[in-house]
Structure formats: structure tokens, C-alpha cells
Amino acid sequence: MSAQTADARPVAAKKKSSPGGTLYRGDPGMWAWVLHRITGVAIFFFLLVHVLDTALVRVSPEAYNAVMSTYKTPIMGLGEAALVAAIVFHAYNGLRVILIDYWSKGAKYQRAMFWIVIALWVVTMLGFLPRHLMNVFGH
Numbered sequence: 206m207s208a209q210t211a212d213a214r215p216v217a218a219k220k221k222s223s224p225g226g227t228l229y230r231g232d233p234g235m236w237a238w239v240l241h242r243i244t245g246v247a248i249f250f251f252l253l254v255h256v257l258d259t260a261l262v263r264v265s266p267e268a269y270n271a272v273m274s275t276y277k278t279p280i281m282g283l284g285e286a287a288l289v290a291a292i293v294f295h296a297y298n299g300l301r302v303i304l305i306d307y308w309s310k311g312a313k314y315q316r317a318m319f320w321i322v323i324a325l326w327v328v329t330m331l332g333f334l335p336r337h338l339m340n341v342f343g344h
Contacts, residue, residue: 233316233319240298241302243291244295244298247288248291258273286341297326
């Protein structure tokens with residue numbers, strides 16, 4: 206028998222079959238893209254809620270004060286921490302995207318820049334979180 210398979214294609218010409226499951230393989234560039242989109246949408250919804258609750262002061266100052274008092278809970282304090290985390294990542298990754306687009310070597314170093322973004326994000330959050338959480342839980 207020749208070097209052909211049962212479907213009459215040469216063995217060397219057969220395409221490699223991809224493993225089952227997801228299309229994405231976990232490349233840092235893919236995760237940067239996904240996280241950038243998620244943080245962008247989260248920031249958008251925060252801004253929408255912020256504009257709406259601030260506009261409430263024109264409708265009813267009492268309703269505005271009632272809404273503002275609900276923001277002084279520990280759960281909202283954790284939400285603020287998540288918001289800061291999203292904004293910081295989105296900002297650093299946005300600078301990475303600008304470098305990829307406008308720096309001639311940006312695409313070559315995009316993976317290294319992703320890990321730099323993560324390192325800067327961790328350092329920034331380590332500087333922010335302790336003080337913020339003391340304010341949230343320490344009264």
C-alpha cells in the first residue's frame with residue numbers, strides 16, 4: 206500500500222486536527238484583549254450609573270441622599286476596589302495597545318508588554334488596596 210490514507214490524500218498533506226474545546230488557546234494577547242473589553246464595558250456601566258445617580262439630585266435631593274447612603278456599605282467598598290482595578294488595568298493596557306499600534310516594534314514585544322502591564326497593575330493595586338480596605342472596614 207502506498208503512503209496514502211483511506212480518503213486518498215497523502216499523509217503529509219493531511220491537516221493537523223485541532224484539539225476539541227475552545228478556539229482560544231490562552232495566549233497572553235488573547236487574555237489582554239478579553240480583559241480590555243471586559244474592563245471597558247464595566248467602566249462604561251459604572252459611568253452610566255454614576256451619571257444617573259448624580260442626576261437624581263435635580264429630581265429629588267432626598268432620593269439622591271438615600272442612594273448615596275447605600276454606597277457607604279462594605280459591599281460597595283469592595284465594588285469600588287473592583288472599579289479601581291478595572292480602571293487601572295484598562296489604562297495600562299490601553300497604553301500597551303497604543304505602543305503596539307504606533308511603535309514599529311510593538312507587535313514584536315506585545316507579549317512582554319502584557320506582562321509589564323500585569324506587573325504595573327499588581328504594584329498599583331498593592332499600593333491602593335490596603336489603604337482603601339482600611340477605610341472600608343476600619344470606619
